[in-house]
Amino acid sequence: MKTITKKSSVNVNQDRDWKLLLNKYATPILLVLLIAVNAIFTPNFANVNTMWNILIQMTTILLTALGMTLVIASGGIDISVGSVMAISSIVTAKSLGFGVVPAVILGLLISAVCGVFIGFIIARFKIQPIIVTLPMMIGIRGIAQVINDSQLLNFNEPAFSFLGTYKFGGSVPIQVFIMIIVSASVYFIANKMSFGRYVQAMGDNYKASRLTGINTFMVTISIYMISATLAGFAGIIETARLSAADANAIGKLMELDAIAAVAVGGTPMNGGRPNVIGTIFGVLIIQIITVAVNMNNIPYTYSLVLKAIVIILALWARRDK
Amino acid sequence: MNIVNAVTNKIKLFDYKKFLKGEGALITFIVLFLFATFKYDQFFTLLNFKNVLRQVSMLGFVAIGMTFVILIGGIDLSVGSTLAVAGVVAAKVSPYGIGVSIIIPVLIGIAFGVTNGILVTKLKIVPFIATLATMLGIRGIAYIVTGELSVGASSASPGFIQLGRGYVAGIPIPSILFVLAIIAAVLVSKKTKFGRHVYAVGGNEEASKMMGLKVHNIKIVVYAISGALSAFAGVILTSRLGAGQPVAGEGWELTAIAATVIGGTLITGGVGKFTGTLYGVLITGIIQNMFNMQGNLNVWWQNILMGAILLGVVVAQSQTARVSKSGNS
Numbered sequence: 001m002k003t004i005t006k007k008s009s010v011n012v013n014q015d016r017d018w019k020l021l022l023n024k025y026a027t028p029i030l031l032v033l034l035i036a037v038n039a040i041f042t043p044n045f046a047n048v049n050t051m052w053n054i055l056i057q058m059t060t061i062l063l064t065a066l067g068m069t070l071v072i073a074s075g076g077i078d079i080s081v082g083s084v085m086a087i088s089s090i091v092t093a094k095s096l097g098f099g100v101v102p103a104v105i106l107g108l109l110i111s112a113v114c115g116v117f118i119g120f121i122i123a124r125f126k127i128q129p130i131i132v133t134l135p136m137m138i139g140i141r142g143i144a145q146v147i148n149d150s151q152l153l154n155f156n157e158p159a160f161s162f163l164g165t166y167k168f169g170g171s172v173p174i175q176v177f178i179m180i181i182v183s184a185s186v187y188f189i190a191n192k193m194s195f196g197r198y199v200q201a202m203g204d205n206y207k208a209s210r211l212t213g214i215n216t217f218m219v220t221i222s223i224y225m226i227s228a229t230l231a232g233f234a235g236i237i238e239t240a241r242l243s244a245a246d247a248n249a250i251g252k253l254m255e256l257d258a259i260a261a262v263a264v265g266g267t268p269m270n271g272g273r274p275n276v277i278g279t280i281f282g283v284l285i286i287q288i289i290t291v292a293v294n295m296n297n298i299p300y301t302y303s304l305v306l307k308a309i310v311i312i313l314a315l316w317a318r319r320d321k
Numbered sequence: 322m323n324i325v326n327a328v329t330n331k332i333k334l335f336d337y338k339k340f341l342k343g344e345g346a347l348i349t350f351i352v353l354f355l356f357a358t359f360k361y362d363q364f365f366t367l368l369n370f371k372n373v374l375r376q377v378s379m380l381g382f383v384a385i386g387m388t389f390v391i392l393i394g395g396i397d398l399s400v401g402s403t404l405a406v407a408g409v410v411a412a413k414v415s416p417y418g419i420g421v422s423i424i425i426p427v428l429i430g431i432a433f434g435v436t437n438g439i440l441v442t443k444l445k446i447v448p449f450i451a452t453l454a455t456m457l458g459i460r461g462i463a464y465i466v467t468g469e470l471s472v473g474a475s476s477a478s479p480g481f482i483q484l485g486r487g488y489v490a491g492i493p494i495p496s497i498l499f500v501l502a503i504i505a506a507v508l509v510s511k512k513t514k515f516g517r518h519v520y521a522v523g524g525n526e527e528a529s530k531m532m533g534l535k536v537h538n539i540k541i542v543v544y545a546i547s548g549a550l551s552a553f554a555g556v557i558l559t560s561r562l563g564a565g566q567p568v569a570g571e572g573w574e575l576t577a578i579a580a581t582v583i584g585g586t587l588i589t590g591g592v593g594k595f596t597g598t599l600y601g602v603l604i605t606g607i608i609q610n611m612f613n614m615q616g617n618l619n620v621w622w623q624n625i626l627m628g629a630i631l632l633g634v635v636v637a638q639s640q641t642a643r644v645s646k647s648g649n650s
Contacts, residue, residue, distance in 0.1 A: 077449070121632070127639045128588040130396075130449075134575055135635065139628020145621030256453055269447035301464035308458030315446045 026317035027266055027281045030310070034285060038292045045295060052173055056241070058287035059175040060085070060251075062280065063234035064258040065265075066186040067227030069279045072262050073190070074223050075203040075271030076122065076129035081231035081258060083140035084114050085251030088232030090144050092160075093153045093245035100160045104236055111232025112225050114140055119224030123217045137255070144247035153245040164241025178237065182230065183280060189226075190274040199223060203271025260307070261286050264314040285310065345638050346584045346600035353607045361614040369610070371493055375561075377606035378499035380576055381599070382554040384584075385506050386547030387577040388598045392510075393523045393543050394590025395441060395448040400551040400577060401570035402459035403433045407555030409467050412565030415477035422481050426552045433459055434548020438541030456574070463567040472565040485561030495557050502550070506595040519543060524591030580605050583634050604634070 022029070039046040064081050071078045092107030114136070121132050166174040190196040198219045201209035210216050231251070239245045263269055264285055265278030289310060293303035357364040383400050390397040407426035415422045433455065440451035474481070487494045510516035518539050521529045530536050551570075559565040578588075584601030586593025608630060612623045 121636065125636050125639050127635060130578075131582050131588055131635050132632070134579060135628040135631035137628075138575075138624050138631070142621045142624025142626075142628060146619075146625065150619070150621055256457075260450065260453060263447070263450045269450055299464075301461045301469065304457045304461030304464070308454040308456075308461070311450065311454040311457075312440060312444070312446065315450055316444045 023318050026314060027264060027278055027285070030264075030314055030317070031281050031285050031288075034288050034292075034310075038288065042292050042295050045292065048171075050291070050295070052171065054284075054287055054291050055179070056173050056175050057291065058283050059179055060234040060238050060254065061257050061261060061287060062179055062283045063182055063230045063237075064227075064254055065261040065279050065283050066182060066276065067230035068255075068258045068262050069186065069265070069267050069274045069276055070190065070199055070223050071129070071227045072259070072267050072269060073203045073271060073274035074199045074220070075206060076220075076223070077259065078118070078133050078224060078227050079130065079255040079259075080114070080118060080133040080136040080140055081227060082251035082254035083137045083144060084111050084228045084231040085235030085238070085254060086144035086247045087111070087114065087140050087147075087235075089235035089239040089245045089250050090147045090153065090247045092236050093155055093239055094147060096155055096157050096160060100157065103160070104163075107236050108229055108232055111235075112229045114232075115225035115228025116221055118228065119221035122224065123220035141247070148245070148247060150248060155243060155245075157243075161240050161243050164237050164239070175237065182233075183276065186226075186230075187276040190276050195219070195222070196274065200273050203268070203273075206271075257286055260311050264311060266318055282314075285314070346597045346604065349583070349634055349637075350600045350604050350607070353604060353611075357607060357611050357614075361611065363614055364610070371491075371496075373603075373606045373610050374496035374499075375493040376609070377602050378493070378495035379554040379558050379561075380573065380580065380605065381499040381602045382502060382550040382557075383570075383573055383577040384580045384598050384602050385502055385595065386550035387574075388506070388581045388584070388586055388593060388595055389519065389543045390448075390547045391523075391578070391581050391586050391588060392519050392590060392593055393540055394526065395540065395543070396452065396578070396588075397437060397544060397547045398449065398452040398574045399433065399437060399455040399459055400547060401573040402456050402463060403430050403548050403551040404555035404558065404570035404573060405463040405565075405567055406430075406433070406459055406466065407552035408559040408569050409463060409472045409565035409567055411481075411556040411559045412472040412474040412477075413466075415474040415481050415559070418478045419480035419484065422477070423484075423553070423556055426556050427549050430548040430550075430552025430555075431545045432548070433552075434545035435541055437548065438537075438544035441544065442537040442540050460567075460571075467565070467567045469567060471567070474559055474563050474565065477560075477563075481560055482563065483560075485557045485559070495561070498557070503595055503599050506598075510595055515539070515542070520591055522590075576605060579631055583631070583638065585638060 044050060064085070068078060068081065088107040088111040091110050092103045095103040095106050097103075098106075118129075118132060118136055121127065122129050163174065168174065168177070190199065198209065198214045201212070201214060202216055202219060206216065231254075234254075235251060238250060261282035262279050263282070265280070265282030266275045267273070267278060286307065289307055290303060293300070293306065298306075363369055383404065387397060387400065407430050410429055411422045411426045414425055437448075437452055437455055440446050440455070441448050444451075446454075484494060489497055510519065518529070518534055521532070521534060522536050522539050526536060555565075555569065558569055580601035581593070581598050582588060582601070583604055584593070584597030584599070586597060608627060612618050612626070618626075
């Protein structure tokens with residue numbers, strides 16, 4: 001780029017500025033476009049109830065995607081999150097007899113254990129994360145199914161369902177507060193704590209980060225523990241909202257939505273700076289597509305194609321030049 | 322001195338570390354094979370071998386394509402969806418004869434593969450995300466084309482049905498085709514310029530670019546191969562089942578990746594061989610076969626065991642790979 005001739009430099013610079021801008025703000029621009037198009041064409045889209053619905057439904061993806069942001073920023077990937085959701089969901093529902101708080105803690109604990117195990121295998125044996133989390137995805141789903149013989153588990157526990165159905169002032173769902181708290185925490189971890197810098201350093205250059213004295217072993221375990229715990233938390237909230245746990249269905253393909261949201265949000269897939277705000281935008285984009293497709297009575301099948309196009313558009317707009 | 326040298330050479334010939342490094346998948350396969358032989362009476366029978374070979378051959382085609390893609394440092398999640406589209410298209414055109422019902426689906430598979438290749442190279446989207454998007458999109462196409470219903474191939478030409486169900490000299494036709502495909506893949510990877518370029522691109526993309534390799538074209542061709550082979554697997558599946566199903570091949574991308582990795586291909590690219598993939602495919606087939614013969618295993622217990630075995634093999638594989646690295650340096 002140093003060889004730009006003087007004559008054309010102004011033009012080229014302007015061109016580059018415009019492209020840089022698009023590059024940087026591709027995700028918000030796409031989100032605004034999506035909202036605008038839907039506000040015009042989708043009946044009842046610009047409506048408070050629709051907004052609350054979008055927010056309630058995006059909780060699970062957002063929590064999972066926030067953990068995934070750290071994982072991907074560190075140069076890894078975790079495709080077992082959907083299965084972790086299932087196991088935390090069924091464990092929590094199954095142990096509600098011990099009381100709500102112990103049940104939730106148990107669910108979170110089992111998720112954390114899954115994450116620690118995954119992180120340990122990756123860090124100890126230096127195996128590519130996708131290869132480790134693939135068998136974990138299959139195995140953990142199996143364990144979740146065994147726990148209740150693969151049956152749907154219904155329960156009536158108002159104190160627990162509160163976690164997924166309570167509305168502040170009769171309208172603001174509890175999920176909104178959960179999302180704000182978790183997003184803020186992950187943002188703080190990623191951007192204000194040295195842990196966040198370690199994550200980014202490992203994603204940028206794993207060897208160098210080790211040489212500079214980062215305890216990559218512990219950081220890797222912590223990253224996967226955070227990711228799994230958040231996925232488990234998402235599973236618990238979803239279980240509370242439905243008042244039922246179904247280990248077969250819950251969290252299926254959640255990993256793909258979460259990974260897509262992180263990628264659309266601009267965290268580099270090969271590792272690097274975690275973009276937490278971008279992930280939130282990415283989740284909103286994915287969720288708005290899903291909701292808009294439902295509201296327009298477009299068959300599920302077309303939504304797949306639509307999602308594919310939007311993911312490719314978003315990544316194409318912000319590709320490295 | 323000569324004798325001493327000869328003896329030390331002999332010892333080196335039996336260097337178990339080196340042997341483990343090269344043939345970890347083969348050893349796993351043999352262990353599983355012996356275990357199954359002693360544990361299950363029905364295992365060591367010609368009929369069972371035929372069944373297993375036929376069952377794994379379709380995954381085998383997908384895994385060969387996947388090995389090519391992983392060798393160049395990519396990944397292809399769209400194979401299962403491509404298989405589904407090819408399968409339903411094959412069912413739709415099956416009345417027009419065997420030629421048409423192979424060529425058209427395979428061409429469609431190539432088109433999908435080229436799309437993947439262009440997304441990865443020209444649009445510079447990371448393979449995992451690019452093929453994740455096409456996996457969703459192509460699956461959507463499979464649903465749209467069929468209206469979410471399975472497409473019967475009842476009026477198919479007899480030749481087409483033979484493709485999946487027939488035998489030549491007592492061996493199932495899909496198995497023969499799979500073995501031919503493995504041989505072709507081994508030859509392409511070892512004896513052709515293209516094969517060497519694949520390893521070069523996977524080993525060091527920047528260096529390959531500097532050496533003047535057309536990295537983009539090589540990648541596009543590799544994704545096209547993966548698309549074509551997945552499509553062919555879909556054609557055979559349709560022929561075997563007598564119907565094309567839009568849900569076919571769901572999750573196959575993961576099994577194919579697992580088989581490739583078990584076979585010793587490094588997910589980072591540049592290292593691996595197709596005989597390993599053959600063993601990897603056979604291992605997944607034998608495990609599934611043992612589950613079936615056990616009879617009293619729920620799907621979910623199968624999942625747990627499959628996960629545990631996969632994890633064990635992957636960890637063992639990574640350890641032997643590391644032994645080899647420290648041994649060579």
